[in-house]
Amino acid sequence: MDLHKRLSELGLTLPAAPKPVAAYVPAVSSAGQIIISGQLPFADGKLLAVGAVPSAASIEQAARAARQCALNALAVADAELAGDWRRFVRILRIGVFVASDATFHEQPKVANGASELLGEIFGDAGRHARAAVGVNVLPLNASVEVEMTLAVS
Amino acid sequence: MDLHKRLSELGLTLPAAPKPVAAYVPAVSSAGQIIISGQLPFADGKLLAVGAVPSAASIEQAARAARQCALNALAVADAELAGDWRRFVRILRIGVFVASDATFHEQPKVANGASELLGEIFGDAGRHARAAVGVNVLPLNASVEVEMTLAVS
Amino acid sequence: MDLHKRLSELGLTLPAAPKPVAAYVPAVSSAGQIIISGQLPFADGKLLAVGAVPSAASIEQAARAARQCALNALAVADAELAGDWRRFVRILRIGVFVASDATFHEQPKVANGASELLGEIFGDAGRHARAAVGVNVLPLNASVEVEMTLAVS
Numbered sequence: 001m002d003l004h005k006r007l008s009e010l011g012l013t014l015p016a017a018p019k020p021v022a023a024y025v026p027a028v029s030s031a032g033q034i035i036i037s038g039q040l041p042f043a044d045g046k047l048l049a050v051g052a053v054p055s056a057a058s059i060e061q062a063a064r065a066a067r068q069c070a071l072n073a074l075a076v077a078d079a080e081l082a083g084d085w086r087r088f089v090r091i092l093r094i095g096v097f098v099a100s101d102a103t104f105h106e107q108p109k110v111a112n113g114a115s116e117l118l119g120e121i122f123g124d125a126g127r128h129a130r131a132a133v134g135v136n137v138l139p140l141n142a143s144v145e146v147e148m149t150l151a152v153s
Numbered sequence: 154m155d156l157h158k159r160l161s162e163l164g165l166t167l168p169a170a171p172k173p174v175a176a177y178v179p180a181v182s183s184a185g186q187i188i189i190s191g192q193l194p195f196a197d198g199k200l201l202a203v204g205a206v207p208s209a210a211s212i213e214q215a216a217r218a219a220r221q222c223a224l225n226a227l228a229v230a231d232a233e234l235a236g237d238w239r240r241f242v243r244i245l246r247i248g249v250f251v252a253s254d255a256t257f258h259e260q261p262k263v264a265n266g267a268s269e270l271l272g273e274i275f276g277d278a279g280r281h282a283r284a285a286v287g288v289n290v291l292p293l294n295a296s297v298e299v300e301m302t303l304a305v306s
Numbered sequence: 307m308d309l310h311k312r313l314s315e316l317g318l319t320l321p322a323a324p325k326p327v328a329a330y331v332p333a334v335s336s337a338g339q340i341i342i343s344g345q346l347p348f349a350d351g352k353l354l355a356v357g358a359v360p361s362a363a364s365i366e367q368a369a370r371a372a373r374q375c376a377l378n379a380l381a382v383a384d385a386e387l388a389g390d391w392r393r394f395v396r397i398l399r400i401g402v403f404v405a406s407d408a409t410f411h412e413q414p415k416v417a418n419g420a421s422e423l424l425g426e427i428f429g430d431a432g433r434h435a436r437a438a439v440g441v442n443v444l445p446l447n448a449s450v451e452v453e454m455t456l457a458v459s
Contacts, residue, residue, distance in 0.1 A: 184337065186337070258444075258445060261445050282332070283343045284403075284451070286441050304337065
């Protein structure tokens, strides 16, 4: 697996991994797993979607934002692996939190933005377990947050 | 451990496992764990409880729905184990999300529907860690969603 | 690592671990991990913060409550380890759920109450992955709930 080559084939590039902050870290490695902290849909320093779905952000916007969250999680994993994706085994799980109007019931459509990206990039090794839920609000008013766990050798 | 025999003793049967969808899978096995995707309270193709607790679904309805979510998670595990529960070690964790009115504070009573089923079925091996929280809304307007992790040999 | 000595240096004491309840347990150990159930900010039998942030509980109150949740999680881990922290490797992950007004976007500030305590106590071994989200309501109307996973040998 050469992630960078595969991303290039898909016309994607990996964003810069978010910097560690004092209180917690973007990723932890232990016992064959990399646990990635919850990622917001930052692209070039701006959130791709803010506010509740669908009143403030459309389903399509939020799904693109979820895709960006997943890409940001992969950037964190890339830093954790020091770019060596030969150790990558598979994506294990993503947790997707969607800022939702109380009448919005299509969180899976938003979460698919993340899930489908992982499938495009990794094929079978990108197939993962998932929990997708609605919440009333997220950090920085983001429309979606995605956490991820990967299996590595 | 013969799950099917035990369920039969309890007057329960395992539902059909939900089919994999394109973007993610119902379960992932890795390093002695089976991670089950978030399950909704489907029984015979219908949700057992919809809407926020308690205004739209009673605590009792939601607890029965949480129980169904857990049963559905076991159906997924059964498929992942190809029916061979001799590999089962224990339930590790469930995450329970309860669609809640903003004034509802008894999410644990709802989550107990899932936890108590696991105790009835597995005894000590069913005792698990748990996080139970309220959310404003869930996929398909379900009243509850449960994710599960199992230890296997 | 002698947790009790370190806490004493910080002027902290470990609360009594919450008692197991029938339906689930405070902690589960498996394959080098201790998984701690979601902890509420109980101190001396009372919740340190109740209601949504910031209308019912201030950010500062909620951050102190998150700190208490983390301390309670360590009390659970202490019981699971029978007080022997030589087996402790590191904190892997915390999940932080913040009861939030729909206009509140600073969940990370609340979650830092938990994260910073772990840094103070454990140094590098306290650096963890984190997911912090808002929810409309939590069990017992608590302002915050924290779950934790630790690596042990």
